[in-house]
Every structure is written in structure tokens, then in C-alpha cells.
Amino acid sequence: MNLILVTFIILLAFTSYYFGRKKALVIQSSQRLTALPKFYGYYLAAWCAAPALIIFALWSVFEPSIVKTFILQDYTDQNLTKNELQLIYTKVKALAAGTYTGNITNFLDESANKYIQLKGIANSAKVAIILAILIFSLSFAYRSVQKNDRMREPVEIFLKWVLFVASLGAVLVTIGIVFSLLFEAIRFFQAVKIFDFIFGTHWYPAKTFVRDGQPDPELMKDAFGAVPLFAGTFFIAFIAMCVAIPIGLLSGIYLSEYAGRGVRKYAKPIIEILAGIPTVVYGFFAALTVGPFVKEIGNAMGLEVSAESALAAGAVMGVMIIPFISSLSDDVMTAVPQNLRDGSYAMGATKSETVKKVIFPAALPGIVGSILLAVSRAVGETMIVVMASGLAANLTMNPLESTSTITAQIVVILIGDQQFGDPKTQSAFALGISLFIVTLFLNVIALSVVKKYREKYE
Amino acid sequence: MSKIKAENVNVYYGSKQALFDVSIDIAEKEVTALIGPSGCGKSTFLRCLNRMNDVIDICRVEGSIKMDNLELNSRKLDVVRLRENVGMVFQKPNPFPKTIYENVAYGPTIHGIAQSKEEMDQIVEISLKKAALWNEVKDRLDEIGTGLSGGQQQRLCIARAISVSPEVILMDEPCSALDPIATAQIEELIDDLKKEVTIVIVTHSMSQAARVSQKTGFFHLGKLIEFGPTDKIFKNPDNQQTQDYITGRFG
Structure with missing residues (x-):
């Protein structure tokens, strides 16, 4: 009808x-x-x-x-x-x-x-x-x-309103999502003290599960400490960046300054294909190939290695992030005006000196921006960590042990049966909003850095 | 005395020939102006003198260019040494987005000229003085070079070029982006510099060529049509095309 x-x-x-x-x-x-x-x-x-x-x-x-x-x-x-x-x-x-x-x-x-x-x-x-x-x-x-x-004016006014409504819709949906996160998180913080959440070092929400009736407040106290998750998230992101920044930057420099036109034409799209691989594919690659490989190598060296290690997840995530850094840094370095290169070459500088002393510093703000965007991507990445880094929230700095991240825990909390209004379920919203704040913060810095860079050359 | 001697220079961009059999003798410690309509090959020729055409993949240079009996158009040539000896100033001022001090210190640093901080300070000061910029920037050497005015930026680029004491400076339309006052300052500077340095300048302004140069070469369609003392070229050229160009009948 x-x-x-x-x-x-x-x-x-x-x-x-x-x-x-x-x-x-x-x-x-x-x-x-x-x-x-x-x-x-x-x-x-x-x-x-x-x-x-x-x-x-x-x-x-x-x-x-x-x-x-x-x-x-x-x-x-x-x-x-x-x-x-x-x-x-x-x-x-x-x-x-x-x-x-x-x-x-x-x-x-x-x-x-x-x-x-x-x-x-x-x-x-x-x-x-x-x-x-x-x-x-x-x-x-x-x-x-x-x-x-x-006839012209009414039609133009109508179009303006159509466009306005479309953008209003997008903005309202965003605000709606943020507020729903916020309200659920606030309800969670009524059950669990915000102090216990931010500074608690023990994350084990499953133990608060009580059939019928309210869970014991004493239990709640040290079941929702998010420190291991934040630590795990940043630790894995750190490993990822250790892989992605050097490889990404160096390949970006190669593409923008050294590669001939023919190489660049093919190499850049191939690298960008890496960004198009679904993260779930990276995930099982990490879980089934890299994880066991790391374990084997570790065992051969006489080290205790968990099958689901932070190292495997972080390394694969780093590979996933390489194209972000290489492609963006290639773009910003290519955007450095040719006359700066000419000026440097004309002074007798070699290619590597020109890259090191002129191109790279000139492009640095843009490169920093691209790295920050990559970090926020790494922090928000879910599938790889769910599949490859384990679900037990260990507070550890050993890359060979398994650890867990904010995103992975949200998945654990929300799959399977859950009761709405249960602090365990609501904790997902609290985790979600903390993750949102972290990535928002990173993105804002990244964008303002990139913007500052643009103003300098345009 | 001849500083640079070019013989039968042909330049190709891919299959397109940009210069045809250019032969020219550039005298030491003089200003040589290259004039001609846009696309006539004068900048291409200039860029042969410090091998800047190497940057362009499809560019190919044939013929002989000798500077003090050193063949420039040779695979064996050390391009870094050459460019230390042959500085260049570009059409658009292109200071690096670094401080004024770092801009001038760039060349001495990469060629390892200064042994100490004091020596470097001295080189920077002398270069800026020679470029007639010292008085304007001496109190703000740590400011970013791109924050200067256009004319100041161009003089900073000249200071950068002379910081490594080159024997030759190439100028590719150095005043085309500047106002008349800044242009006058640069021309005055060129006049001072020629006491120590050989200068080759490409310019679109005939009056500028007449004012600053001792020799002038007229290029047209990739050929050097006429080359001789500036006075003669402007007052009594041998070639009808030269005559037409400088009187503004074409180009």
C-alpha cells in the first residue's frame, strides 16, 4: 500500500x-x-x-x-x-x-x-x-x-532545502549515535564507579553475571577495570605502528621521489589494494598463519609464546595500515612544489639530501597527520584483534602473550545472549564512548595539522 | 676571457627538438643576457649549464659545453661539484620553508664548507650582505624564509646561491615575479656581483637586458639568431629578426 x-x-x-x-x-x-x-x-x-x-x-x-x-x-x-x-x-x-x-x-x-x-x-x-x-x-x-x-528562484530555493535536509539528516544521525552511547554509558557509570572503570586493572565482566536479581556490588568493583583494555589497545596499536611507519614512510618516499613514472603507476595501486582487503581476511591471516608462525619461531628460540599473541595481531594490523601511511605521505610529498626540489638540486644537493632536508621537513605536517589518522584506524580496528590476539584481558607488555583490546571486548560483550540494562552489556557503551573520544581526539589533531600544512602552500 | 664555451648544442625533449646547434662563448665576470620570445629555448640552454635538465627524464642533450676546459655534457661529470660552482636563481622565488639562516647555510652544509659554527655564521652574514639583504634581516635570521616579501625572498635565493662562492650564477627570469622597486634592487645586485662572478641571465624584459648585460644573445625557435655586445644588439643588430624583436614588432 x-x-x-x-x-x-x-x-x-x-x-x-x-x-x-x-x-x-x-x-x-x-x-x-x-x-x-x-x-x-x-x-x-x-x-x-x-x-x-x-x-x-x-x-x-x-x-x-x-x-x-x-x-x-x-x-x-x-x-x-x-x-x-x-x-x-x-x-x-x-x-x-x-x-x-x-x-x-x-x-x-x-x-x-x-x-x-x-x-x-x-x-x-x-x-x-x-x-x-x-x-x-x-x-x-x-x-x-x-x-x-x-520560476528560477523557487526551484533554487527548493534545491537548497533538499540539500540542507540531507546534511541535517547526516548530522542528526551522528549526534543521535553519540547521545545514545553517552546515555547508556551514564547508566553504566551509575552501577560502576567511573574511577573503578578508568583506573581498575582487572577486567572480567562475566563474573558479575547473576541469574535473577542484582549482582553483588563488591563483585562489580573490580570486574570493570578498563586499564588492561586501554593498555592492550595502545600496545597493539604501537606494535602496528612500529611495522607500518617505517615501511609506509620509506615506500612513500620511494614512490614520490625515486620511482619512475612507470613504476609509480603500477606500484601505488598495488599498495592501495592492501587497504581494500577486508579486515576479516587480515584477521584469519593473523590467526591462522602469522600467529602459529610467531609461536613456532619463538618456541624454536626457547621462548614461551602464546598462539594468540599481541605481536601477531599488531604486525598484521601494521601491514594493513601501511597503505594509509605510504599513500598519504606520497601524496603530501608529491605536493611539495617542484621549485623547492629544483632549488635544492641547483645547490648541488643529492636526491637523498633533498629528501632529507627539504622535501621531508616541508611535508612533515602532512605526514604527521597521516600517521595520526593511521593510529586512530589502528586503535579502532576490531576483526584482527578479535581473531588473533585473544580475548582474555591480560595486563601485559609482553608482545608474545595474548592480550585484548577495547574493540575486541565490545564484541565479546555483545555477541551471544545479553540482557539489556545489565551492567555487563552497558559496559560496551562505556568502552565505545571512551574509544570514540580517543579516536575523535586523534582525528581532530590530525585534521588540524593537515590543515595548517595546507595553508602554508596554497 | 671565455668562461663557458658551448658548441653545437642540441637538446631534445623526447622526440621534439628544443635547441638547434647553439654555439656560444660566455665571457668571464660579465653579464650575458639571453632574450627571445617564450618557448625559444633560452631557459633550456641555461639549464644545460648546470645540468638541471637531468631532472627531466625525457630530456637529452647533445654537443659540447666546456667550462674552463671541463666538459659539462659528459656522463663522468660530478654534477654535485658542478652545481657547487654554478649557482642558479629561479623565476619564482623558492626559499625553503626553513629559517633565513638555514636557507643560506643550506649549500655550505651539504658541501661541508664551514668547519665551525663561527665560520658558518660568517658565511651567512657575508652572503646576505652581498645579496643586499643583511640589513633587513639581521635581527630575524631565525624567522621562516617564506615569510619575507617577494623581492626579499628572491634576494635570499641569491644569497643562498652565492653562499658556496660559485664561479657562475644562472638567473632564469629572476625579476618576472617582482615589482619594479624589487627589480631595481636585483639589477643593482647583479651589477655588483659581476665583479666576482660570471652571470648568465634569461629575461623577458629587453630594457633589463640592455641595462644589466654586456653581451646579449637572441634566441628564436630554438636557434641562437644573434650574439654580440649588448650595445650592438640593441642599436645596430645584423639580423632582421633581432631588429624586429627588440623593436617590438614580434615576439
Whole structure:
């Protein structure tokens, strides 16, 4: 029903576009047009589609909650909790749809009938209202076209609003995500002291699980210490950067300063393919190939190596990050003006001296920016650590032991059964928002560094 | 006395020939101006004199260019030594994004000229004085060179070029990005420098060529049309094309 309605509106909009344009051509024979004929078409199409679609959207948003209020009105005298009311409403809906399998009481049956009836009324009303709006707005717009009013401005204003709504949507969704993270995190911090979370050194949320009833507050105290996770996250990111920064930077320098045009043309896309490999592939590469390999080598050297080691995860993550650094640093070094290179060569500097003393310092802000972006990527990386570095949150600085990260723990917490409102589940939000703050901070620094660099050369 | 002697120089960019059989004798401690319409090959020729064409992959140079009997167009030539001896100033001022001091100290550092900090300070001071910039920047040597005005930047580039005491300085339209006052300062500087250095300058301004140079060469379509004393070229050229160009009838 809804699909038919929307299709109808859109088709009508297309038709009115052609109609409007045709009308403009007719007007053209007797008087001067105020805009190109297509603007007449856009004008008519916009007036056709926009009001009807807006009403349709609003209706779709508010209809369910209004219907729900009507249905639940009958239950107000039963003194039920919010959750119970919700359960009843779910049952009513299921019954109306014919998918309910439980006991059918008379009362429930009655409600379901009422629900079907209400839905029917709502649907007819929706169609009627939208048709009325279509007729009204189209006739208004058509009169305007007939009078040969100015067409360009309204169309431009309409487009501006369309663009505004699109960007507003993006911004609102972002804000919404941040706030939902924030609210859940606040609820978590009502159960667990923020001090225990930030400075606690023991992460073992599973032990707070209690069947029915509240967990013991004493247990809560040292189950949610995030220090091992932060340490693990930064430790693995550090290992990754130890791999990625040297290789990435050196290959970036090679690509921008040494490689001939032919080499660069093929080498750069190949390196960038590394960035296109799904992280889950890196993950099992780390878990099944690099991890055992590291263990074998370690054992051969007489070292105690866990099969899931921070080293394996960090090294593979470093490989994943190489293209970020090499490609971005290649870009910023290529962007250093040729006349600086010429100036240096003309002084008798060799290529390596020029790179070291002129190109690299000039590009340094951009390179630092690219490294910070890579770090925030490493900190937020999930799949590789879930698969390769283990899930036990050990507080360790030994790269050969297994450790865990914020992202991996969020995965552990949220897969499988979980109770909403349980501190264990909510801790995922607290971890999420701390991760968000860290990466946001890194990105802000990176962007401002890059921006400063841009101002210098443009 | 001849400093640089070029014979039958041909330059190709890929399959396109940019210079045809250019032969020229550049005299020591004089200013030689190269004039001609855009794309005539004068900058290409200039860049042969310090092998800057090496930077361009597709560029190929044939013929003989001798500086004090040293063949410049040879694979065996030590390009680093050559460029220490032949400095260059570019069209657009291109100081490094470093401090004024570091800009001037760049050449002496990479060629290991100064033995101590004091010696380096002295080289920087002398170079800036020779470039007529010392008085303007002596109190802010640790500021970034790119923060100077266009004319100051260009004089900083000249200071950078003379910091390694080259025997020849090549200037590729050094004043084309500058205002008339800065241009006058640079021209005055060129006049001073020629006491110690051989200067080859490419310029689009005929009046500038007339003012600063002792010899002038006129290039057209990759050929050296006429070369001789500046006075003669401007007052009584042998070639009709030269005559047309300097009187503004073409180019």
C-alpha cells in the first residue's frame, strides 16, 4: 500500500515535470519566459512531490504510536507496568497479523480486531489526505505556471532545502549515535564507579553475571577495570605502528621521489589494494598463519609464546595500515612544489639530501597527520584483534602473550545472549564512548595539522 | 676571457627538438643576457649549464659545453661539484620553508664548507650582505624564509646561491615575479656581483637586458639568431629578426 502510494507520487512528479515543460513551450509562443522551460517542469514536479512526501513521512512516523495509544487505552485500568503493556501490544499486533501462537483471550481478540479496524481507517485517511494535498499543491503550482511567475528562484530555493535536509539528516544521525552511547554509558557509570572503570586493572565482566536479581556490588568493583583494555589497545596499536611507519614512510618516499613514472603507476595501486582487503581476511591471516608462525619461531628460540599473541595481531594490523601511511605521505610529498626540489638540486644537493632536508621537513605536517589518522584506524580496528590476539584481558607488555583490546571486548560483550540494562552489556557503551573520544581526539589533531600544512602552500 | 664555451648544442625533449646547434662563448665576470620570445629555448640552454635538465627524464642533450676546459655534457661529470660552482636563481622565488639562516647555510652544509659554527655564521652574514639583504634581516635570521616579501625572498635565493662562492650564477627570469622597486634592487645586485662572478641571465624584459648585460644573445625557435655586445644588439643588430624583436614588432 505504502509502496504503491510513494510510487504513484513519484510517477506523478515525473509526469508533471514533462507537463510543466510542455506548458512553458506553449507560453513561450505568446510571451517571454521567466526561465528555461525545464525550470517550469522542476517547479511543478517539486510542488507535486515535496508536500505529499513530507506528509507521508510524518504520517508514517506518528501513525504507529497513535494507534498504540488507542489500543492500550483499554488496558489503563489494569494497572500494568510499561514492559507488560509493551508485551500486550506486541501480542495484539501478532494476533492481528495472524502469527500469534499463545493463548487467545477474548480481550486480546477484541483488541486485535480494533487494531485491524484502526489500521484500515488510518490507511484510507492517509490515502485521502495525500490525494487531497496532491490536488491542492498541483493546482496551486499550475496556476503559478500559467501566470508565468518567476520560476528560477523557487526551484533554487527548493534545491537548497533538499540539500540542507540531507546534511541535517547526516548530522542528526551522528549526534543521535553519540547521545545514545553517552546515555547508556551514564547508566553504566551509575552501577560502576567511573574511577573503578578508568583506573581498575582487572577486567572480567562475566563474573558479575547473576541469574535473577542484582549482582553483588563488591563483585562489580573490580570486574570493570578498563586499564588492561586501554593498555592492550595502545600496545597493539604501537606494535602496528612500529611495522607500518617505517615501511609506509620509506615506500612513500620511494614512490614520490625515486620511482619512475612507470613504476609509480603500477606500484601505488598495488599498495592501495592492501587497504581494500577486508579486515576479516587480515584477521584469519593473523590467526591462522602469522600467529602459529610467531609461536613456532619463538618456541624454536626457547621462548614461551602464546598462539594468540599481541605481536601477531599488531604486525598484521601494521601491514594493513601501511597503505594509509605510504599513500598519504606520497601524496603530501608529491605536493611539495617542484621549485623547492629544483632549488635544492641547483645547490648541488643529492636526491637523498633533498629528501632529507627539504622535501621531508616541508611535508612533515602532512605526514604527521597521516600517521595520526593511521593510529586512530589502528586503535579502532576490531576483526584482527578479535581473531588473533585473544580475548582474555591480560595486563601485559609482553608482545608474545595474548592480550585484548577495547574493540575486541565490545564484541565479546555483545555477541551471544545479553540482557539489556545489565551492567555487563552497558559496559560496551562505556568502552565505545571512551574509544570514540580517543579516536575523535586523534582525528581532530590530525585534521588540524593537515590543515595548517595546507595553508602554508596554497 | 671565455668562461663557458658551448658548441653545437642540441637538446631534445623526447622526440621534439628544443635547441638547434647553439654555439656560444660566455665571457668571464660579465653579464650575458639571453632574450627571445617564450618557448625559444633560452631557459633550456641555461639549464644545460648546470645540468638541471637531468631532472627531466625525457630530456637529452647533445654537443659540447666546456667550462674552463671541463666538459659539462659528459656522463663522468660530478654534477654535485658542478652545481657547487654554478649557482642558479629561479623565476619564482623558492626559499625553503626553513629559517633565513638555514636557507643560506643550506649549500655550505651539504658541501661541508664551514668547519665551525663561527665560520658558518660568517658565511651567512657575508652572503646576505652581498645579496643586499643583511640589513633587513639581521635581527630575524631565525624567522621562516617564506615569510619575507617577494623581492626579499628572491634576494635570499641569491644569497643562498652565492653562499658556496660559485664561479657562475644562472638567473632564469629572476625579476618576472617582482615589482619594479624589487627589480631595481636585483639589477643593482647583479651589477655588483659581476665583479666576482660570471652571470648568465634569461629575461623577458629587453630594457633589463640592455641595462644589466654586456653581451646579449637572441634566441628564436630554438636557434641562437644573434650574439654580440649588448650595445650592438640593441642599436645596430645584423639580423632582421633581432631588429624586429627588440623593436617590438614580434615576439
